[in-house]
Amino acid sequence: MPMPSVMTAKTSVALDIAGLTKSYGDKVALAGVDLQARPGEITAVLGPNGAGKSTTIECCVGLKDFDAGSITVLGLDPVRHRGEVRAGVGVMLQDGGLPMGARPLEVLTHMSRMYRNPRNVDRLAEQLGITEFTDRTIRRLSGGQRQRVALAAALIGRPRLVFLDEPSAGLDPQARLAVWELIEQLRSSSVAVVLTTHMMEDAERLADHVYIIDKGIVVASGTPAELTRNDEYGTEATYIKFASRTPVHVGRLEELLHDKVDPALVVESAGQERYQVRGPITPELVAAIAYWCQSNGILLSSLTVGRRSLEDVFLELTGRSLR
Numbered sequence: 001m002p003m004p005s006v007m008t009a010k011t012s013v014a015l016d017i018a019g020l021t022k023s024y025g026d027k028v029a030l031a032g033v034d035l036q037a038r039p040g041e042i043t044a045v046l047g048p049n050g051a052g053k054s055t056t057i058e059c060c061v062g063l064k065d066f067d068a069g070s071i072t073v074l075g076l077d078p079v080r081h082r083g084e085v086r087a088g089v090g091v092m093l094q095d096g097g098l099p100m101g102a103r104p105l106e107v108l109t110h111m112s113r114m115y116r117n118p119r120n121v122d123r124l125a126e127q128l129g130i131t132e133f134t135d136r137t138i139r140r141l142s143g144g145q146r147q148r149v150a151l152a153a154a155l156i157g158r159p160r161l162v163f164l165d166e167p168s169a170g171l172d173p174q175a176r177l178a179v180w181e182l183i184e185q186l187r188s189s190s191v192a193v194v195l196t197t198h199m200m201e202d203a204e205r206l207a208d209h210v211y212i213i214d215k216g217i218v219v220a221s222g223t224p225a226e227l228t229r230n231d232e233y234g235t236e237a238t239y240i241k242f243a244s245r246t247p248v249h250v251g252r253l254e255e256l257l258h259d260k261v262d263p264a265l266v267v268e269s270a271g272q273e274r275y276q277v278r279g280p281i282t283p284e285l286v287a288a289i290a291y292w293c294q295s296n297g298i299l300l301s302s303l304t305v306g307r308r309s310l311e312d313v314f315l316e317l318t319g320r321s322l323r
Contacts, residue, residue, distance in 0.1 A: 012075065014039050014161045014192030015060065020069035022055055022216075029055045031216035032069070037209075039160065040190040042183065044197060044207035046310070048318050052216045053196045054094065057163045060194075061091050074161055087115070090159030092150045094166055100139040104130050104149045107138070108156055115157035124152050128178055143170040151179065161192045168202055180205060200311040210310065214318045228308045240277040241270070242289065242303040248275055249296075256292050261285050273301075281305055 015037040022030040030052045037043040047053045058064040060071055062078055071078055078085045098107060105125060112118035125131050128148045133141060138149065151167055167183070168176045183206055186193050197203055203210055204224050212220045212227075220227060254267040257277070265279035277289065286305070293300055 012039065013037070013072070014074055015043075015194060016070075016072040017056070017060070018070045020056065020059060020066055020071065022052075022059060022064065022066045028216050030059075030066070030069075033213065033216070033218055035211055035218065035221075037161070037192045037194050039192045040187055041208040042187050042193040042195055042206045044195045044203040044210045045213060046197065046200070046203060046210060046314055047213035051213045051318075053213055054165060056213070057091075057093070057165060057194070057196065061089065061163060087157070088160045090154035090157060090162040092154035092162070092164045092167060094169075098138045098146065098149060098153065101137055103134060103137055104141075104152075105134050107149065108152055111153055111156050117158055119156050119158060121156070124156065127182060128152055129175055144172060144175055147171060148175060148179070151182070155182075155186070159191065161194070162186065163194045163196075165196045166198065167195065168197070168199060200309065200314065204310050212314060212317055219317050220313070224310055227313050228310060238278065238281065238307050240281060240286065240289065240303065240305050241274070242277075243274045243301045244293065245273065245299045245301055246297075247273060248293070248298060250275065253289070253292055257285065257288055261288050 013036050015035070017033055017035040020030050020033040020035075021028075033052065033056055035043075035045070035056070045053050045056065055064060059066045060073060060078065062082065073085045074088050076085050102110075105121060108121045108125065108130075112121050122131075125134070128151060130145075130148055130152060133145055138146060141149070147167065147170055151164070154162055154164065164183070168179050171179060180202075183193060183195070187208075195202070195206065207224055210220075210222065210224055210227055211218050248269075250267050250269050253275075254265065257265045257267065261282070261284055262280055265277055265285065268276045268278070270276055277285065279285075286303070289303070290300065
């Protein structure tokens with residue numbers, strides 16, 4: 001029987017999930033998830049606690065069975081071709097799964113012997129700052145240090161598809177930067193990266209494509225620019241925030257802006273002499289705000305033009321209540 005062909009083309013899909021469902025008794029964890037990840041791209045999966053992110057990954061790597069739908073990994077059925085798939089996939093889960101009594105280099109060296117062409121253990125350990133604590137067992141490491149060892153373990157076999165579950169959780173700024181750089185190197189090497197995170201900065205910095213999951217379904221997907229773009233106004237800049245030394249009469253400013261700039265503009269007070277203008281942001285609007293303040297003897301202490309962030313979009317779609 002011929003060996004199944006594994007996906008190699010850069011334009012191919014490394015991970016294809018269609019209609020994935022999973023329930024635990026009466027509780028629905030996944031209600032028809034559709035998701036794709038491509039080589040040379042970082043795909044971020046965002047969602048509140050319990051949204052279905054980790055369950056999706058666990059189904060993809062065979063840790064959990066699913067009820068319906070389909071999963072294709074590196075062009076193969078991960079159940080029928082488990083061996084071929086495992087050889088090309090790296091996984092970093094939140095609980096790590098590391099042997100507590102072993103030292104980091106012992107773990108990485110042992111794992112490297114399971115692959116035909118592993119990464120250089122010493123070089124990878126140095127890149128992630130693991131060499132600073134090689135004399136301690138996994139049990140004695142901090143949470144951030146364990147994260148780095150778990151990431152190295154996921155990458156030691158040179159995977160073509162890697163699942164990273166909260167890879168920068170618990171890391172200090174220097175270690176987080178090192179992790180970012182390594183993930184970006186994976187993209188440059190045509191590795192498909194699936195990144196789940198609660199840290200919106202990670203997704204905005206790294207992701208080529210973002211999926212937002214809530215209550216077991218994908219509620220939005222697109223590039224970070226597409227998701228944060230305000231289609232109503234056709235621009236990424238969606239607000240002006242400014243502060244003044246003395247109070248601003250919101251109604252009078254709004255009346256001027258409606259008359260001179262755009263009747264769609266909305267002026268709001270944010271308290272303590274801080275204000276926000278929402279609507280189509282143009283150079284004329286900035287000039288009109290400055291002119292009105294100058295004409296009324298009001299000194300601006302700050303003025304900022306901004307756009308919606310991924311966190312803004314995330315909260316709009318999933319709500320602000322604690323889960």
